[in-house]
Amino acid sequence: MASGQDLVKIAQAENGTKENGTNNVKYNTWFYGHEVDGSNYPWCAVFVSWCADKAGITTDIMPKTASAGYFAHYANQGHGEVFTNKNPEAGDLFLINYNGSDWANHVGIVASCDGSNITTIEGNSSDMVRSRTLSMSGLTFVHFNLDSSSGMTAAWTAREVPNIGRDLATKAYMAYQLYTDKSSGGYSYLWGSNSTTANGGLRKYKEFYCVAMGSYYGPDGTFIKVEFDDGKTIYCVKADEKKDSETDSKHMYHDYPFDRNVLEFIIDRTVVRNNDEFTSALNAAGINRSARIKAIWTSDSEPTYGGAGSTTAENEKEYHFIDTNEKISIHPTIFKQTPMQCDRHNGGLTVLCNDIDISSYVGDISWQNTKDTLATLFNFSVPKAGDMKYINMYKPQEGDIIRYSGGTQEDFRGVIIEVDDGDNYVNKYVAGDVGQYLNKTSDTYQFTAMRADDCIKKICGDLCIPIVMIPELPLLITQIYVDKAVSDVIADILTLCGGVHNFDFVPDGIRIYNCADMVVNPQFRISSNTELKDSIKYIGNVEHKTSIEDRKTSVKVISDTDVLTTLKDENSIAQFGFLQEVIKVGENEDAKKVAKNKLSELNNTSETYSGEIIEELNSYTRAGSVIAIGDEKYLINSSQHSIKQGVHYNKLDLERL
Template sequence: MTVIDKAVKWAVEIAGDDTHQYNQDVRWGTHYDCSSFVISAYEQAGVPVKTKGATYTGDMKEVFLNCGFKDVTDSINLSDGTGLQIGDVLINENGRGTSGNGHAALVQRNGGMTVEARSTAYGIVSDVAYRNYPWDCVLRYPGGSSEAYTANWVEREVPNIGKSLATKAYMAYQAYTNKEADGYSLLWGNNASTASGGLRKYKDFLCMAFGSYYGADGTFLKIEFDDGKTIYAVKADEKKDSETDSLHMYHEHPFDRNVTEFVVDQSIVTGNDKFTSALEAAGISRSARVTRIWTSDTEPTVGGLGTTNSDEKEYHFADTNEKLPIHPRIFAQIPIKPTGDIYVLANGKDISRYVCDISWTNTKQSLATIFNFSVPKADGMKYINMYTPKEGDIFRYSGAKGEYFRGVVTEIDDGDTKVNKYVAVDAGWYLNECTDTYQFVNMRADECLKKICNDLHIPIIQICELSTLITQVYVDKPISDVINDILSKCGNVYNFDFVPEGIRFYKCTDMSAEPKFRISSNTELKDSVKFMGNISHKKSLGGMRNSVKVITDTDVITTLKDKDSIDEYGFLQEVVKINDGEDAETVARRKLDELNQIAESGSGEIIEELDSYTRAGYTIHIGEGHYIIKSSQHSVKNGVHYNKIDLERVII
């Protein structure tokens, strides 16, 4: 139980026990007056305000501040109590109290309802409606209704879904019956309990459900609301990916979008009103919007009088990452010379004559290219000296004019009676699978990428200039996620991929694809795009933003709007938080240019030459527009190269 929970619980229990009375002479046990009541509530909760010298309303403020409380008077509307949170201390210092020494009260619920030793006439009472005494100051113990918890907090993105950030859903823990699932022990184990209002808890952490973006079950979260409240939770259940947005950050339903879903005891929370009461009992306002979310893979520890800022810990991860080759052989192969035909090697052995079912896929979102092929079983090819590929073999594919793919065999399906089926992946797979910790402080994005590649002995074949300064800590993240995040901070039009010789970082609009094919060997080349089949095309305002507000932790720095777009389509704003050293105007302009457009996407199927490779991340010209290739799915059948491409319109 937290400090504020203990203080308020003690005060409410005293108020409900008739053996305790309001008394100015006997005021430090069994009976209390207004100030000794509030002082005693926090003293027994572990904050030594009495020990440090608080005795009456005239000295409470100074002592409470010295014990870590904050003066939040300026953020409160004293006329109606708006902004008050559970645990706040209200003080009148100047002679309005019964003893002539002012008055004090403890906020019992958000919004200002109090528990207090009110007077001889009223006694010690709870559930007192808010009134402005008038109060001279409002003091707040740090961390909202929870003690500050220290952890390796990593701030995560909060979706831009407007007022839906205030929507709070709930589910019953009794419905969670899968004993094999990770969340079961959090909800049913020895450390699970139900709070007095009905919310389910694991130790002192609220049990909640989140989308997969916020980590696996067992991830700890710190959630900040726009009324200043901060709560600490553990992810005990996961919202289904099929029911969330594309990034799996929030429940996607036109009438019930929500990020936060609380786990409750259905024997107590029997309806919506009871759920509101359960939230209020935990000091959570039903109307407060989520503003920031942090996650931690390890259980937080109580940090005493710590803060709730994202820099609660000083990180020491700079240059602590591993410095080993990502693969010992993949970049050391002798280049394949053009042969004019398909040429395939496995472990240096030519398997071109009998390899079949060739196909491969790459997407802009996923770094690795995945290559599928099959080889007949050796006992069915008696007159051919065959090599049967094995796990870990280097697999190479050349499409007539040079090597297009180099990777490692990672999967073998030998269940078929006639062929073995294989999956090979390029070096990007290793960056998806390998996690590490990186810390960059005010470093150019291109220098960050060079460091990552140099540490892993990855040759850089191409890198564009990326001057955006990066200040970020990445804790236990896939290396591909680190690279993706760095590029995203530079804008949404950058990509990276692997070619046989190494890695490339480039601006998509600088890489143009012009696929061509021949109807027969003796005819001229045709433009593949003009003969595209199975075409789909759509437009959408979803994701469009015509206003960008740039903020820091504490201030609004600048706002950039497109008035014409707002007049035509309505007001759609994105809020972007920047780090120290970033130029707000540059960030705002880049973000507005990126988002201020109607989303246009499509797909189609083309045929291209065997020596042609139209891949994800490139830009292709169709009609009057330019499109980034989001994914490409290649296959070679009877010597014909097919490619299904998914597209997204880009303004150049």
């Protein structure tokens, strides 16, 4: 496996590489599968991922991501360590403005450390790859287990480890000459197209060391996982069985002319003929001379990369969630409706309930959606018939399918999920689109080195959801989602891909898109015989506020009995005054880290921007889209639509990009 130094060497070779345009750089092209340009494609995390890939570090060890903070999040899931209170090593990552969870402003690679400062190699720093010297103060560091293949997954079976009666652990790991008997069962592992001679002359089949072991550990071709007491784990394949000289009753070890041993590395003698084979085998495999075997597992099937590795050992979980999802439609008829005949009533407005036209008596139409909640909720009312028994009005019910058009196309399709019949004159209804079903449906998914777009396609395929649009998402996903809402699974996958993505539903299916690509320009007419006007130019009821009401310029961290630390931002205090937050922590929490993260979170001026526009009945400006106000672009976080006297109003909550 690659070392931290390997990662540093790869990164340093890129020193001086510059952008062409805005974030148009070869590392982003590698990550996204095509050239990208624009402010939505920061690449500091992508650069780290690119270097890891070139160093041969697999995504189960270090994730491939465009999110700086996700490195820390992944390390905290058992793949490494996040720390602030000790010196980092070469190949560790540093984070700037880490929030303590899954976000950071910047990430780079540590090249060296002198105890007070680090030398870095980092991407997207002044629009280029460069090296800097930074003080360790205020930085967070991430260490990954680069020398471990802990992500090899198989149906591992725990085996007994013998006591061979020797003090030195190294006596148990010896080299053996190249096995050349082509009639042997180990032939394919030594001479096949996937076999190599690795450093030190060790023979390997793919990523597995070819070894000789006793019959207790299975026949030739059995895969072996060996864990040492210093945390080192190696993966092997049995290519020779040592029967003749076995002396223990279970055939777990054997006597070599020099000493007893459990495992022998098979070597290419032509490479190590003039060397001490026993020593070179240990060094080549990266085994500490004082380490001892802690545990041994075997598998009849070849392990694969992904997850944290599954075994049957105590305290380890074995996951079997791959391809276990039942293929069943999220709704039996929602995507099988006949084409809607639009533009017939109320100046273009049409509402169908189970294909029954209720346009002439429906009222109080409104709908809303937000970027965070996925689903669109559609509200309307229908008058109660009362004593008007000769009036033919359909009474909608729970489960009915509602379809709405503001003019030339179907704008909403959903299912009635709530009925309020308490009013004396009208029944009130709420319908939700298929996004509501994904919010309320949970499942379990396991992905192993699968492209992000393929993960989403699989989820949608399992639920028979048509995909209207989806961008190329080449990031390889290795994740297990247990009992998660389907919408949360898709949202997490998109978060891992970096950038600002969103997904929502239109009548024909799901859309997955980069928000920066969804720039809209809503328009309206004052009357039918006037020209279209830009809705944004006439935005009304504008509220644009900045506030320091919730800002904090100091954070004090306490325990039950003591003040542990206080962190202040002197510049903010000079400008805004002394505003302090007191936080109580447990005895095992890092008080300085808590203070740093909390101050970073609270020492900000909040901004809110909202306004109301008028747009055409057949226009639908929704959350996840981007609008331009002057020279600034804003992401629509939520939209609240209403139809009043034939006019389409839309209240927007915005976020500056």
